[in-house]
Amino acid sequence: METQKHISKLVAGAAIALASVMPGYGQNNLGASCGCPPVNARTTVTVSSLPGFVTVPTSQGGELTLGGNWTCNFTYVLDQKIYVPSGQILVIQPGTVIKGNAVASPSLATALIVERGAKIIASGSQDCPIVFTAAADPMNNTYPISNKGMWGGLVILGKATNNLKLTPNGPYVPGGAGLLCVADGLGVIEGFATNLPQDRYGVNTSATVISGEGVSQSFDDNDNSGILRYVSIRHSGAILSVGAEINGLTLGSVGRGTTIEHVEFVSCADDNIEFFGGTVNVKYITGLFGNDDMFDWDNGYTGKMQFLFGMKGDLTFSIDNDNGFEADGDDQKSNLLPRSHPVVYNATIMGNTKTTLTSDNSSVAGINAKEITEGEFYNSIFANFKNGFNVVKSLGTRTGGSEAYHNWATTGGNGSASLKVKCNTFVGCTNPLTVGSSPSNTVATDGTQFLTTDLNNVIVGNTLPGFNYNFSVNPATNVFSVKNDVVPNPALSVSGCPVAPVDGFFVPASFRGAFASSGENWLSDWSYSAVLGATKNTSPCPTDINLDGVTDVNDFLIFAPAFGTSCN
Numbered sequence: 001m002e003t004q005k006h007i008s009k010l011v012a013g014a015a016i017a018l019a020s021v022m023p024g025y026g027q028n029n030l031g032a033s034c035g036c037p038p039v040n041a042r043t044t045v046t047v048s049s050l051p052g053f054v055t056v057p058t059s060q061g062g063e064l065t066l067g068g069n070w071t072c073n074f075t076y077v078l079d080q081k082i083y084v085p086s087g088q089i090l091v092i093q094p095g096t097v098i099k100g101n102a103v104a105s106p107s108l109a110t111a112l113i114v115e116r117g118a119k120i121i122a123s124g125s126q127d128c129p130i131v132f133t134a135a136a137d138p139m140n141n142t143y144p145i146s147n148k149g150m151w152g153g154l155v156i157l158g159k160a161t162n163n164l165k166l167t168p169n170g171p172y173v174p175g176g177a178g179l180l181c182v183a184d185g186l187g188v189i190e191g192f193a194t195n196l197p198q199d200r201y202g203v204n205t206s207a208t209v210i211s212g213e214g215v216s217q218s219f220d221d222n223d224n225s226g227i228l229r230y231v232s233i234r235h236s237g238a239i240l241s242v243g244a245e246i247n248g249l250t251l252g253s254v255g256r257g258t259t260i261e262h263v264e265f266v267s268c269a270d271d272n273i274e275f276f277g278g279t280v281n282v283k284y285i286t287g288l289f290g291n292d293d294m295f296d297w298d299n300g301y302t303g304k305m306q307f308l309f310g311m312k313g314d315l316t317f318s319i320d321n322d323n324g325f326e327a328d329g330d331d332q333k334s335n336l337l338p339r340s341h342p343v344v345y346n347a348t349i350m351g352n353t354k355t356t357l358t359s360d361n362s363s364v365a366g367i368n369a370k371e372i373t374e375g376e377f378y379n380s381i382f383a384n385f386k387n388g389f390n391v392v393k394s395l396g397t398r399t400g401g402s403e404a405y406h407n408w409a410t411t412g413g414n415g416s417a418s419l420k421v422k423c424n425t426f427v428g429c430t431n432p433l434t435v436g437s438s439p440s441n442t443v444a445t446d447g448t449q450f451l452t453t454d455l456n457n458v459i460v461g462n463t464l465p466g467f468n469y470n471f472s473v474n475p476a477t478n479v480f481s482v483k484n485d486v487v488p489n490p491a492l493s494v495s496g497c498p499v500a501p502v503d504g505f506f507v508p509a510s511f512r513g514a515f516a517s518s519g520e521n522w523l524s525d526w527s528y529s530a531v532l533g534a535t536k537n538t539s540p541c542p543t544d545i546n547l548d549g550v551t552d553v554n555d556f557l558i559f560a561p562a563f564g565t566s567c568n
Contacts, residue, residue: 027039027131027139027140027141027528027531028040028138028139028140030072030095030097030128030129030131030139031072031094031095031096031127031128031129032095033127033128034072034094034095034125034127034128035072035095036072036073036094036095036096036128037072037073039075039097039139040138040139040140042072042073042074042075042097043073043074043075044074044075044077045074045075045076045077046077046079047064047076047077047078047079047080047082048061048062048079048080048082050064050068051066052064052065052066052067052068053065053082056083056196056198058194058196059081059083059194059196059198059199060080060081060107060108061080061081061082061083061111061113062080062081062082062083063083063084063085063115063198064082064083064084064085064088064090065085065088066088067084067088067089067090067091068084068090068091069091069093070090070091070092070093070096070098071093071096072093072094072095072096072097072128074096075097075098075099076096076097076098076099077098077099077100077101077135078098078099078100078101078110078111078112078151078152079101079110080110081109081110081111081113081152082110082111082112082113083113083114083115083198084112084113084114084115084118084119084120085115085117085118085198086115086116086117086118087117087118088118088119089118089119089120089121089226090114090118090119090120090121091121091122092120092121092122092130093130094123094124094125094127094128094129094130094230095124095128095129095130096130096131097130097131097132097133097139098112098130098131098132098133099132099133099134099135099137099151100132100133100134100135100150100151100152100153100236101135101151102134102135102136102150102151106238106239106240107193107240109151109152109191109238109240109246110151110152111151111152111153111154111155111238111246112132112154112155113155113156113157113198113199114154114155114156114157114225114226115157115198116157116158116159116200116201116203116253117159118225119224119225119226120156120225120226120227120228121226121227122226122227122228122229122231123227123229123230124229124230124231124262124526125229125230125526126230126525126526127525127526128230129230129231129232129526129527130230130231130232131231131232131234132153132154132231132232132233132234132236133232133233133234133235134147134150134151134234134235134236135150135151136150137150137234137235141478141531141532142478143235143478144475144476144477144478145266145267145288145289145313145473145475145478145532146267146475146476147235147267148235148237148267148268148269148289148290148291149235149236149237149238149239149268149269149270149291150235150236151235151236151238152191152236152237152238152246153233153236153237153238153246153247153248153249153250153268154228154233154236154248154249154250155189155191155246155249155250155252156225156226156249156250156251156252156254156258157189157199157200157201157225157252157253157254158201158202158220158223158225158251158252158253158254158255158258158278158280159201159202159203159217159219159220159223159253159255160202160219160220160221160222160223160253160254160255160256160277160278160279160280161202161219161221161253161277161278161279161300161302161338162185162187162201162202162219162252162253162276162277162278162299162300163277163299163300163329163330163334163336163337163338163339164180164181164184164185164186164187164202164277164299164331164336165181165184165185165334165336166181166182166183166184166206168332168334169181169187169331169332169334170182170183172187172188172195174188174192174193174194174195174240174244175193175240175244178331178332179332180276180299180331182195182200182204182210182213183204183205183206183208183210183213184204184205184206185202185203185204185205185206185217185219186200186201186202186203186204186205186206186210186213187200187201187202187252187276187299188200188201189201189250189252189276190244190245190246190250190274190276191238191240191244191245191246191247191250192240192246193240197212197213200213200252201252201253201276201277202219202252202253202277203217203218203219203220203253204216204217205217205218205219219253220255221255221256221279222255222256222257222279223253223254223255223256223257223258224255224257224258225254225255225257225258225280226258226259227258227259227260228249228258228259228260228261228263229259229260229261229262229263230262230263230526231262231263231264232263232264232265232266232527232528233248233249233263233264233265233266233268234265234266234267234528235266235267235268236248236265236268236269237268237269237270237271237290237291238269238270239269239270245269245270245271245292246270247268247270247271247272247273247274247296248265248268248270248271248272248273248287248290249263249265249272249273249274250273250274250276251273251274251275251276251278251280252276252277252278253276253277253278254275254278254279254280255278255279255280256279256280256281256303258280260280260281260282260283260285261282261283261284261285262283262284262522262526263282263284263285263286264285264286264287264288264527264528264529265286265287265288265290266288266289266528266529267288267289267290267313268287268290268291268292269290269291269292270290270291270292271290271292271293271294271295271296271326272285272287272290272293272294272295272310273285273287273294273295273296274293274296274297274298275296275297275298275301275303275342276298276299276301277298277299277300277301278301278302278303279301279302279303280303281303281304281305281505282303282304282305282308283305283306283307283505283507284306284307284522285305285307285308285309286308286309286310286523286527286529287309287310287311288310288311288313288528288529288534289311289312289313289314290310290312290313291313292322293322293323293324293325293326293368294308294310294312294323294324294325294349295308295310295324295325295326296323296325296326296328297325297326297327297328297340297342297373297375298328298329298330298331298340298371299328299330299331299340300329300330300336300337300338300339300340301340301341301342302338302340302341302342303342304342304343304344304505304506305342305343305344305345305347306344306345306346306500306505306506306507306509307345307346307347307507307509307514307522308344308346308347308348308349308380308514309347309348309349309486309514309515309523310324310347310348310349310350311350311471311484311529311534311535312350312351312352312384313352314352314471314472314473314475322364322368323364323365323366323367323368323385324347324349324351324365324366324367324382324385325344325349325366325367325368325369325377326368326370327340327367327368327369327370327371327373327375327404328340328370328371328373329371329372329373329374329404330371330372331371333371333372333396333397333398333399335372335398335399335400339372339373339374339418340373340374340375341373341374341375341376341418342375342376343375343376343378344375344376344377344378344380345378345379345380345500345506345509346378346379346380346500346509346511346512346513346514347377347380347381347382347513347514348380348381348383348486348513348514348515349366349380349381349382349383349385350383350384350469350484350486351364351366351382351383351384351385351386351429351469352384353384353386364385364386364387365385365386365387365388365389365390365434365437366382366383366385366387366388366389366426366429367382367388367389367390367421368387368390369389369390369391369392369404369405369408369419369421370391370392370403370404371392371404372398372402372403372404372407373404373407373419374407374416374418374419375418375419375420376419376420376422377420377421377422377424378420378422378423378424378497378498378500379423379424379494379497379498379500379509379511379512379513380424380425380512380513380514381424381425381426381427381467381488381492381512381513381514382424382425382426382427382429383426383427383428383429383462383464383467383469384427384428384429384462384469385429385430386429386430386431387429387430387431387432387433387434387437388426388429388431388432388433388434388458389421389424389426389432389433389434389450389456390434390435390436390437391404391405391408391419391434391435392404392405392435392436393405393406393435393436393441394436401414402414402416404419405435407419408420408421409445409446409449410445410449410453411445411449412443412445420454421450421454421456422454422455422456422497422498423454423455423456423494423496423497423498423512424456424512425456425457425458425459425464425492425512425513426456426457426458426459427459427462427463427464427467427469428459428460428461428462428463428469429458432450432456432458433446433447433450455496455497464488465488465489465490466485466487466488466489466490466517467485467486467487467488467489468484468485468536469484470482470484471483471484471534473534478532480532480533480534483533483534483535483536484534484535484536485535485536486513486514486515486521486535486536487513487515487516487517487521487536488511488512488513488517489517490517491510491511491512491516491517492511492512492513493512494509494510494511494512523535
């Protein structure tokens, strides 16, 4: 992991204790250490008024034909769907704030869309993250975390592999039917109502000429759509119809040349992050209080994922919380290749005791494996879900003889062992293993594989040492009266388990879960989780108590009167 700053527990505790009385603690002083003015002093710019903006008919928005360089002395307002067109680059400087306007109709939701062949370079830092949020958010920690779906989200489209075929996944129909395909290999990203080239992902691999697309192109798995680093996306998500939504971050055929790390999602109305095919790798990803799945993949996604943290929203202000991972291999039960096969190491995913299915839910699980998905989950923690690992076995209308269960089961499976769930810990999950969302559908060999062969272990109740999945928050004031603790102590052993390979992306980690048991964890210093004080053992830039960008005598003068007070 990256080197973290260390200070005494006493100073960190005092900083957190003083948070509620410190003006600007909700990141009004975002970017101060890199020369940015206070957020409330920045000039507001409507993006459609920028030079080079050209309306795209029927898109409910337009393109930045000159790209852009957005700096932190302005606050940028997305007043329409804003597209970065092919061949252009949008650079967003550290400390910059981008706000999305609310609209009356979901189909008109404001969003930032990076088209195929375009790039976004949003490379923030620990001291100067980049924030996307709702137009109504004053950035002073008073905007309720119960506010979801106040704008659309960030959409990135690329040319990497997907498994779309026109039959049976098309022709394209807007809405929740799942018919996203325009031609083999080419789809319209979910959540959009028009079949425009600007909204498409993948490439046309068919022998049919498609307007503006050419014919018989090849996927580019190394496609580079840019950089997202130290980026916070808040209060997003637009639901065009059930099953057709803009997520916090929507990725369509995004390639592994793209960098996505240290990105968090807060209070999204749909999935925090959803992958529609593609090969992009992601690391250090956080999702808080989302309204649907934390991580969702489909259409042949095959990237790598490490150090993931998620907290479901409190049921008092969340209406449709779903799975930690919703893992799908295809659409329309099409049995198409390649199937989704991501590799996941070191996740900590916390549920919220939800038991009743709502909307388009099919389970409430830490991992919900269905639609013939493949994939690998190692050295992770799943807590407080009705179902820990749920895997679908019934074929329903699917042709062929396999579903996700058959990719997983060593007895009664298809022999592929292409879905692996090994060396994970399930804490306080009512049903650690279910088949078809019911423990009664499991057989003895399932339990033996899950617990003995695959070295998963089960902790009954909230009894894991050093770890606590309970939390309580007032969604109107953002005040946490009970904080969870995400760091088991001692660390959970990975003896006999697969270890993340040294391959230029994965980081060797000798523990289960997203966080090591010693030192500050990677949520510290920049994340909104730390600003909210939602989780123990995290603190936002703790020595800079007054958040002026430096640690000096003024910080000591704030700390001194609090010496000896409680750190909880």
